[in-house]
Structures are given as structure tokens and as C-alpha cells.
Amino acid sequence: xxxxxxxxxxxxxxxxxxxxxxxxxxxxxxxxxxxxxxxxxxxxxxxxxxxxxxxxxxxxxxxxxxxxxxxxxxxxxxxxxxxxxxxxxxxxxxxxxxxxxxxxxxxxxxxxxxxxxxxxxxxxxxxxxxxxxxxxxxxxxxxxxxxxxxxxxxxxxxxxxxxxxxxxxxxxxxxxxxxxxxxxxxxxxxxxxxxxxxxxxxxxxxxxxxxxxxxxxxxxxxxxxxxxxxxxxxxxxxxxxxxxxxxxxxxxxxxxxxxxxxxxxxxxxxxxxxxxxx
Amino acid sequence: xxxxxxxxxxxxxxxxxxxxxxxxxxxxxxxxxxxxxxxxxxxxxxxxxxxxxxxxxxxxxxxxxxxxxxxxxxxxxxxxxxxxxxxxxxxxxxxxxxxxxxxxxxxxxxxxxxxxxxxxxxxxxxxxxxxxxxxxxxxxxxxxxxxxxxxxxxxxxxxxxxxxxxxxxxxxxxxxxxxxxxxxxxxxxxxxxxxxxxxxxxxxxxxxxxxxxxxxxxxxxxxxxxxxxxxxxxxxxxxxxxxxxxxxxxxxxxxxxxxxxxxxxxxxxxxxxxxxxxxxxxxxxxxxxxxxxxxxxxxxxxxxxxxxxxxxxxxxxxx
Numbered sequence: 052x053x054x055x056x057x058x059x060x061x062x063x064x065x066x067x068x069x070x071x072x073x074x075x076x077x078x079x080x081x082x083x084x085x086x087x088x089x090x091x092x093x094x095x096x097x098x099x100x101x102x103x104x105x106x107x108x109x110x111x112x113x114x115x116x117x118x119x120x121x122x123x124x125x126x127x128x129x130x131x132x133x134x135x136x137x138x139x140x141x142x143x144x145x146x147x148x149x150x151x152x153x154x155x156x157x158x159x160x161x162x163x164x165x166x167x168x169x170x171x172x173x174x175x176x177x178x179x180x181x182x183x184x185x186x187x188x189x190x191x192x193x194x195x196x197x198x199x200x201x202x203x204x205x206x207x208x209x210x211x212x213x214x215x216x217x218x219x220x221x222x223x224x225x226x227x228x229x230x231x232x233x234x235x236x237x238x239x240x241x242x243x244x245x246x247x248x249x250x251x252x253x254x255x256x257x258x259x260x261x262x263x264x265x266x267x268x269x270x271x272x273x274x275x276x277x278x279x280x281x282x283x284x285x286x287x288x289x290x291x292x293x294x295x296x297x298x299x300x301x302x303x304x305x306x307x308x309x310x311x312x313x314x315x316x317x318x319x320x321x322x323x324x325x326x327x328x329x
Numbered sequence: 330x331x332x333x334x335x336x337x338x339x340x341x342x343x344x345x346x347x348x349x350x351x352x353x354x355x356x357x358x359x360x361x362x363x364x365x366x367x368x369x370x371x372x373x374x375x376x377x378x379x380x381x382x383x384x385x386x387x388x389x390x391x392x393x394x395x396x397x398x399x400x401x402x403x404x405x406x407x408x409x410x411x412x413x414x415x416x417x418x419x420x421x422x423x424x425x426x427x428x429x430x431x432x433x434x435x436x437x438x439x440x441x442x443x444x445x446x447x448x449x450x451x452x453x454x455x456x457x458x459x460x461x462x463x464x465x466x467x468x469x470x471x472x473x474x475x476x477x478x479x480x481x482x483x484x485x486x487x488x489x490x491x492x493x494x495x496x497x498x499x500x501x502x503x504x505x506x507x508x509x510x511x512x513x514x515x516x517x518x519x520x521x522x523x524x525x526x527x528x529x530x531x532x533x534x535x536x537x538x539x540x541x542x543x544x545x546x547x548x549x550x551x552x553x554x555x556x557x558x559x560x561x562x563x564x565x566x567x568x569x570x571x572x573x574x575x576x577x578x579x580x581x582x583x584x585x586x587x588x589x590x591x592x593x594x595x596x597x598x599x600x601x602x603x604x605x606x607x608x609x610x611x612x613x614x615x616x617x618x619x620x621x622x623x624x625x626x627x628x629x630x631x632x633x634x635x636x637x638x639x640x641x642x643x644x645x646x647x648x
Contacts, residue, residue, distance in 0.1 A: 065430040069442045072427065075505070076445050082471055083460045095469040140352035147348030152340040159349055166360060168626055170566050173619045174363030176370055176596050176612045181363065183378055200359035203352055226336035232345070235338075261453030263569040268597045279455050283572075293463075300456050311451045315444040318451065323513040 087297035094293050109294030110302075118273060119299055122281035125191050129277055130260050133198040137255055138248050140199065141206030142214075146236050148207070149214045160211055166204035171197060175268060182269055191277060193269040198259050206251045213247035214240060253321035260307055278303050364619075371613035380609055388613035398595065398610065404583055405591035412500050412587055413564040420504035421556055424511025425549070429541060431512070432519035443516075447509035454506060458573025461502045465489050489574060492584040499585050503570050507563070511556045518549040554633030561625045565618055568593060588618050 086094045087109050089102040113119050148160040171178075178197060179188075187193040221243065222235050230238075266280040276284075282303060285296045311318045371388055373380040392402045427446055431439060449457060464471045465488045473485035488498045522544065530540055568589030571579065577593055579586025594600055596611015 063436065065436060066438070069427065069430055069438075069446075072423075073442060073445045076448060078471075079457075079460045079464055080448070082464060086463075098463075098469065098471040098474065136355075140355060143348045144352035147345045150340070151345035151349075156345065156349070159353065163352070163356060166356065168562075168623070169360075169364055169619070170562065170622070171360050171364070172566055173615045174360065174365075174367045175592075176608050176615060177363035177367040178359070179597065180378060180380070180608075181359075196355060196359045200355050203356040203360070207352070226338060229337050232338050232348075236348075257451055261455070261569075263453070263455050263572065268593075279453055279569075282455055282459070285459075296459070297463075300459055303456055304452055307451050308448070311448070312444070315447070319443070319447050319509075319513050320517075322450065323510065323517055 083297055084301050087294055087301050089294060091293050106294050109292070109296075109298035112292065112295045113298050113302065117295075118276070119278070119281060119302075121274060122276050122278045123302075125276060126260060126278040129191050129194055129198075130256065133195050133202070133259050134252050134255055136195070136199045137202035137206050138251055141203060141210050141251060142241065142244055142248065143236075144203075145207055145210035145214050146240055148211055150232065160207065163204050163207040167208065171201040172264060175264075178265075179268055188269055189272045189275060191266070191270060191275045194262075194265045194277070197265050198255070198262075202251070202255045202259075205254060209247050209251050209254075210244060213244055217243055249317065250321040250324065253318055254324075256310070257307060257318075257322065367612045368616045368619070370609060371616040372609075373612075374607070374609040377605070378608070380612075384609070388610050389617070391610060392613060392617070401583065401586065401591060402614065405579070405586045405588055408496055408579070408585065409565055409567075409587040411496055412503070412567065413561060415497060415500035416504055416507075416560050416564055417557065419501060420508045421511045421553075421560060423504070423508050424556070425515050427508070427512040428515030428519055428549075429545065431516055432545070443513075446512050449506040450509040452506065454503070454567075454570035455573045457502065457506045458570045461505075462489065462574055465498065490581050492581050495575060495581055495584045499571055499574050502574065503567065506570070507560075510559070514552055514556055515549050518552045519545060522548050551633055554629055558626055558629045561629070562622055565589075565622055565625075588614070592618065 082098060085101055086098055088105050088107070090104070090106045090108075093102060093104070093106075144163070148156045148163075182188045182193045185193075217240070222239055225235050225239060261279060262277075263279045263283065266277040267283070270276055270280060282299060285299055370380050372383060372385060374384045374388065375381045392399050427442075431443060465473075467473060467485075467487035467490060472488070476482060476485045486494060488494050526544060527540065530544060535543070565588055567587060571585055571587060571590055572593075575581075575585040577590055577598060579590045592611060592614045595606065595614055596608055597606055598604070599606040
């Protein structure tokens with residue numbers, strides 16, 4: 052398989068350009084992390100290098116009487132519940148759309164897919180009024196149904212195509228044995244569809260965890276803030292405490308970053324594939 | 330064994346609707362209905378949360394008739410196009426360049442470069458914005474220290490505070506963040522090109538740049554269409570990053586005000602002094618954004634229509 056063009060070379064032009072860009076990418080992250088361990092004066096004197104005296108104050112302040120652990124927890128609840136419901140509703144509906152042998156099921160599927168080009172933000176004004184009427188405004192529960200609804204088109208597209216590609220032979224025996232549609236779904240389909248569920252989960256994880264927009268317009272009460280909404284308050288409250296600001300920023304990246312670095316290939320393919328479909 | 334009529338599943342029965350119902354309900358109630366009804370609400374006005382007075386096209390007229398709101402709106406509209414143009418120019422060209430460098434040859438560190446280029450796309454735009462705000466701080470930010478350090482002190486400007494530089498700088502920060510997406514999409518396209526094609530061309534004595542110009546570029550041209558649409562939709566919805574860098578007002582002097590921030594101020598937060606949102610006007614802004622998005626997508630589709638077929642084969646990249 053090794054052609055001329057595939058041959059390994061030493062240090063080429065691509066290395067130079069890509070190394071330069073890698074520095075441009077990593078420099079802000081480096082600045083964020085090293086300065087979170089510095090005293091304010093040291094940040095101003097030298098924002099580049101490792102601290103010559105380490106300041107854990109920023110991190111201590113985050114964990115001791117600050118609302119950030121609570122914000123973190125709120126974001127965890129929102130993200131986990133949203134992803135779970137997207138995967139659950141998405142796989143159920145995709146299964147129904149694939150196996151229900153009447154034309155309406157295709158129309159319903161196309162109705163879901165039509166949402167791919169519509170950003171849910173367009174409906175913000177009405178969502179705000181709805182959440183107010185449902186008395187969900189000011190709680191983090193309000194953002195969950197919005198994320199689940201917004202996640203449906205891509206979930207349906209991914210899961211529908213995946214379930215349709217499952218060969219009949221996998222379920223034939225069970226059908227002959229008299230298994231109902233639910234047993235076939237829960238004991239066979241749900242296991243086979245796991246790779247596609249992972250794609251759906253990753254594709255939604257990043258925007259849901261990182262979202263500011265819906266928490267910003269729905270939630271005002273302090274105890275209900277998600278992490279990103281909490282981050283926006285850093286500036287006013289702790290204006291001078293750079294170490295704390297940077298500690299919060301660094302910590303807020305940790306969950307997604309760890310997941311990304313531990314399965315970068317899957318992240319890249321999921322997010323790119325989702326984007327292409329969208 | 331009897332050839333029974335295939336189990337007891339009723340393939341045509343309405344029972345299947347139960348599987349579809351939860352997704353359909355949540356999708357209709359929290360997405361389809363709000364989007365459609367927001368458009369209806371753009372014909373209404375009222376105070377606070379009560380949108381009860383039908384005013385026809387008044388809200389839309391207000392966005393074009395030379396009023397204060399229309400000046401802000403047209404300014405935000407223009408800025409969004411500049412924001413988009415810089416992304417097309419910088420983010421997508423860099424993405425193409427990186428994809429070309431990463432494709433074809435296997436070289437040491439290729440996987441690491443791929444991983445690094447994509448890191449910012451997993452970060453929150455809000456965090457990205459705040460971190461860059463520190464780096465771009467005019468007094469002690471790392472960038473100006475660096476410029477001064479290498480003898481370019483005259484370039485150590487207040488990048489985010491100058492009306493001439495703020496919008497380009499904000500666009501560049503956003504491009505820095507999202508360049509991984511076009512890179513990986515172009516790369517996915519290039520990786521589909523068969524190795525045999527390259528081999529044949531190399532044996533025929535094609536140079537590296539001939540390979541790029543004659544084989545690679547024509548084959549990834551269709552992806553340009555998708556990348557452009559994605560950039561367009563993303564940019565016309567952008568808010569978080571600009572909010573972090575320049576606030577909801579698109580400072581300085583509205584020079585970084587885009588559709589997202591203008592929408593937030595008119596429809597949700599309320600204009601600066603009064604702080605009372607005009608939700609009908611906000612709904613009108615959302616409706617216009619939606620119309621621009623659909624028009625843009627249709628134009629891009631039309632421009633790349635002839636190449637659509639070559640895409641369908643590789644649309645889904647499954648892990």
C-alpha cells in the first residue's frame with residue numbers, strides 16, 4: 052500500500068506550518084492554565100511562563116464558599132438528562148419510523164429532518180413566553196426540553212439511517228418466535244444501535260455543555276445557573292481576582308476536554324459528520 | 330415448522346405511533362411551534378410579556394425606516410456580513426490548507442496535529458472569548474507584551490477597544506476557535522480520494538502542486554458549499570463569543586454588534602437605558618434572520634447543485 056506519496060519524510064514544510072498553528076492553538080490554553088496559578092502582580096509582570104511562586108488561591112476560592120460547584124452540578128444535570136432524553140426519544144422514534152410500514156411514517160421522518168436547517172434560537176421569543184407560562188422560567192429545567200427538541204432532527208437522521216441498515220436477519224428469528232416490537236427493540240435494536248447513539252451523544256454534548264444562550268435568557272436566579280451562565284458573572288463579582296477567574300475558566304473546560312482527548316477520533320468524526328448532515 | 334404469518338407484529342398497526350410520539354411531541358411543542366409562532370409574533374406588539382396588539386408590518390418597518398432601531402439593525406446586519414466574510418477568508422482558507430497538509434502523506438505527529446487543531450472547537454465560545462480578552466488586554470495582555478518584546482511596540486494596540494480593529498479581531502478569535510471544523514470536513518473529503526488515483530498521477534510524473542491543483546481541489550470543491558453554508562448559519566447565529574469579548578452592546582460604539590447581539594438586546598434584555606425588551610420587534614429580527622438564512626442556504630445549494638451527486642456517497646461518516 053505504501054506509495055511514493057505515502058512515504059515518511061523527515062521534517063517538512065507541513066511540520067513547520069502545522070507546528071506554528073499548534074502553538075497558536077495551545078498558547079491561549081497555556082496562558083489560561085499557568086496564570087490561574089499566579090498572583091495578580093505576577094500575571095501582569097509575566098503572563099507567559101510558569102509561576103515562580105505558586106498561588107492555589109484561585110482554585111481554593113472556587114471550591115470554598117463559591118457557587119461554582121453548584122453551577123457545575125446544575126450543568127451536569129442539564130447535560131446528562133438532555134443527552135439521555137435525546138438518545139431515548141430519538142432511538143424510539145427512529146425505530147418506529149423505520150419499521151412502521153405505512154407511508155405516514157416517512158412523512159413524519161421527513162418532518163423531523165426538515166428541522167435540520169432551522170436553528171432553534173429563531174424561536175427564542177416564543178420559548179421565553181412559553182417557559183414563563185409553564186412556570187419553568189428561572190429554573191434550569193427550562194433549558195432541557197429545548198435542548199431535547201433541538202437535538203431531535205440530527206438524532207432521527209443518524210439513528211433512522213443506522214436502524215434501516217440493520218439487516219433483517221438480525222431480528223427475523225425473534226419475530227418468528229413471536230417477540231413483540233418492544234422486545235425486539237429493547238433486546239436487539241438497542242444493542243446494535245450503540246455506535247450511532249454515541250455519535251448522537253457526542254454531537255449534542257459539546258453544544259449543550261457549552262451553551263450560554265438559553266440559560267442566559269431563561270435563568271436569573273443564582274442557585275439555578277448553569278456553569279456557563281455562572282462564568283458570565285465572574286467579571287463583575289471578582290473583578291480583580293484573575294487567578295479565580297482563570298481557575299473557573301480552566302475547570303469549566305475540563306469535562307469536555309478530558310472526554311475529547313480520550314477519544315479524539317470519535318469526537319472529530321461525530322462532530323464533523325453531524326455538521327455535514329446538518 | 331409452520332410458515333406462520335411472520336410472528337405477531339402488526340406492521341401496519343397504529344401502535345407504532347407510540348414509539349414516535351415522545352419525540353414528536355417534544356419536537357413540535359418546543360421547536361416547531363415556537364419557531365412558527367415567533368414569526369407570527371413579529372406582527373404583534375405589547376409591553377413586557379403581553380404581545381396582544383396586532384400591528385401588521387410595523388415591526389419590520391421600524392427596522393428599515395431610519396429610526397434608531399433601524400440604524401442599529403442595519404449596522405448589525407452589515408457587521409454580520411463582514412464577520413462572515415472574514416470567516417470565509419481566514420477560517421475556511423486555513424481549514425483547506427491544514428486539510429491539504431494533513432492528507433496524503435503519512436508523517437510523524439499527524440494524529441497529534443489533527444487533535445490539536447480541533448481542540449478549540451470543543452471549547453465553549455464563552456470561555457474562548459474570555460481567555461482571548463485577557464490575552465488582548467491593552468495594558469498587560471500577552472499579545473501586546475509579545476509585540477513589544479520583539480520590537481513591534483507600535484503595533485501594541487487596544488485591539489478590542491478600537492472601532493477599526495474590534496470586528497476583525499473578534500472574527501479572527503472566532504475563526505481560531507472553529508477552524509477545526511472545515512479542516513476535518515475537507516480532510517474527510519480528501520481521505521475519500523483513492524490512493525490509487527494519487528499513485529497513478531505520481532507515476533505519470535505529476536508534481537506535488539499538480540496533484541493539489543488537478544486532483545485534490547476539484548474533488549473537494551463540493552465540500553466548499555457545505556462548509557460555506559455551515560459558516561453562514563453559524564455566523565448569523567453567533568452570540569456567545571462576541572458577548573464575552575465585547576458585551577451585549579457590541580462595543581466599542583456598536584462596531585462588533587451583530588444579528589445575535591442585536592436580537593438579544595431588542596427582544597430579550599431591552600435596550601440599554603430603559604431595559605424593557607420589545608419582544609415583537611425581537612421576533613421580527615428573528616424572522617428576518619431566518620429569511621436571510623433560508624435565502625443564503627438556497628443560493629449556496631444552487632451554486633453547488635451540479636456537484637451534489639458526488640457528495641451523497643460520502644455524506645455519513647460513521648465511527
